[in-house]
Amino acid sequence: MQLLIGFLLAIAVSFAAYRARSLTLSGAIAAVTVGTIIFGVGGWQWAVLLLAFFITSSALTRAFKKRKTGLNEKYSKGGQRDSAQVFGNGGLAAMFAALHYSFPDSPWVWLAFAAALAAVNADTWATELGVLNPVPPRMLTNLGKVVEKGTSGGVSLVGSLAALMGAALIGILAVLVSPAPVSPIVGLWVTLAGFSGSMFDSLLGATIQAIYYCPTCHKETERYPMHTCGTPTSPQRGWKWLDNDLVNLGCSVFAVLLILFV
Numbered sequence: 001m002q003l004l005i006g007f008l009l010a011i012a013v014s015f016a017a018y019r020a021r022s023l024t025l026s027g028a029i030a031a032v033t034v035g036t037i038i039f040g041v042g043g044w045q046w047a048v049l050l051l052a053f054f055i056t057s058s059a060l061t062r063a064f065k066k067r068k069t070g071l072n073e074k075y076s077k078g079g080q081r082d083s084a085q086v087f088g089n090g091g092l093a094a095m096f097a098a099l100h101y102s103f104p105d106s107p108w109v110w111l112a113f114a115a116a117l118a119a120v121n122a123d124t125w126a127t128e129l130g131v132l133n134p135v136p137p138r139m140l141t142n143l144g145k146v147v148e149k150g151t152s153g154g155v156s157l158v159g160s161l162a163a164l165m166g167a168a169l170i171g172i173l174a175v176l177v178s179p180a181p182v183s184p185i186v187g188l189w190v191t192l193a194g195f196s197g198s199m200f201d202s203l204l205g206a207t208i209q210a211i212y213y214c215p216t217c218h219k220e221t222e223r224y225p226m227h228t229c230g231t232p233t234s235p236q237r238g239w240k241w242l243d244n245d246l247v248n249l250g251c252s253v254f255a256v257l258l259i260l261f262v
Contacts, residue, residue, distance in 0.1 A: 006040020007032075009047070013054070022058040023081050030083035034090040042097040042113070045177040049114060050093065052173055053121045056166070060128035088245035089120040092252045107180060111190065112256045114174035118167040118194025119255035120248060123201045125166030130159030140199070141206045152222060152244075153206025155199075167194030189259055197255030204247045210238040 010032045018028040031054075039047045081089075096113040103109050130137065130149070137154035139145040147154045171191035175184055212224050212233035220236055222244055227233050 002043065003036070003040035006038070006047075007036045009039045010035025013051070017054070017058065020058070020062075021080055022061070023086070024083075026083035027081045027086050030086035031090075034086060034094045037094040038090075038097040041101050043179070045179050046097050046100070046113065048177045049117050049170055049173055050090065052169060053089075053117050053124075056169065057121065057124040057128070060125065064128055064131060084245040085248070088248040089124075089252070090117075092116045092249065092256065093120075096256075105180075107182065108260060110174070110179060110182075111186065111259050114170055114190045115193040115197070115255040115259040116252040118170035118174075118190050119197025119201075119252045121170050122163040122167035122194045122198035123248065123251050126159040126163035126198055126202075129162035130154075130156050133158035139206055140202045148219075151220065152209050152211055153202055153204075155202055163198040164191070164195050167191045167198065170194060193255040193259040196258055197251045200254040201247055201251035204242070204250055208238050209242050209244065209247050210240050211236045 013035060014023065014028040014031040017023045017031065018025065023031055035047075035050065038050045093113050093116040096109050096116065100109050100113075133149070133156035135156070136146050136149060137151065137156040137159065139147050139151070140153050140155045168187075168191045171187040171189075171194065174190045175182055175187040178186070209222075210224070211220050211222065212227075213219070213236040214221055214223075214227040214229065214231050214233050216229050216231040217227060221227055221233060224233050
């Protein structure tokens with residue numbers, strides 16, 4: 001019965017997000033899959049964390065859409081999340097929610113789930129709010145190098161604070177709605193793991209994420225094979241197979257590894 005309720009709730013949320021243009025059709029289908037596992041297997045506590053991530057990230061995307069208009073040429077995709085983005089952000093969390101079925105009394109499953117969502121929430125908040133930074137960001141691997149807003153691997157004070165707040169939101173909820181009583185220190189662990197995951201995301205973006213170059217606009221971009229201007233893009237740096245969706249997955253994997261083994 002719980003699985004059926006989770007399925008119906010996932011459909012309702014995904015349909016609403018699709019109608020609001022937060023998800024593409026493929027993204028909505030993927031969200032039903034992820035939501036059914038988390039809502040149906042995990043339960044309402046697990047659903048709260050997922051909804052906190054999804055609602056706040058979607059709201060921030062819409063709220064600062066105009067501020068990011070000039071940056072769309074940088075990002076590999078637009079504001080609507082497709083299936084790859086949904087699985088990249090929520091796939092690992094869904095896996096741990098599924099593990100809860102086999103390990104219902106194991107606190108590490110909840111910790112890993114929370115850390116995975118804290119990381120992607122931190123990364124999303126940093127991306128969406130980083131555009132508000134009054135000065136251009138700097139490359140994480142070379143803080144003396146100023147880069148354009150939206151550049152993969154670029155960090156700023158506002159973006160970093162936003163990442164910390166995004167991780168803290170999930171950390172606080174991980175304590176408040178935990179299926180079993182946990183120490184408040186758990187919230188700090190989840191927050192730090194999530195924030196570290198978002199920094200790892202930036203590190204990947206600055207080093208090995210696939211970045212391309214538009215010879216017409218003379219700009220770096222994540223877009224391939226065509227830039228927003230219609231010009232074919234060519235590889236600039238990084239590994240061709242490591243796109244932004246896999247980087248987001250790496251972000252959550254790093255956070256989980258931290259909270260489980262450090």
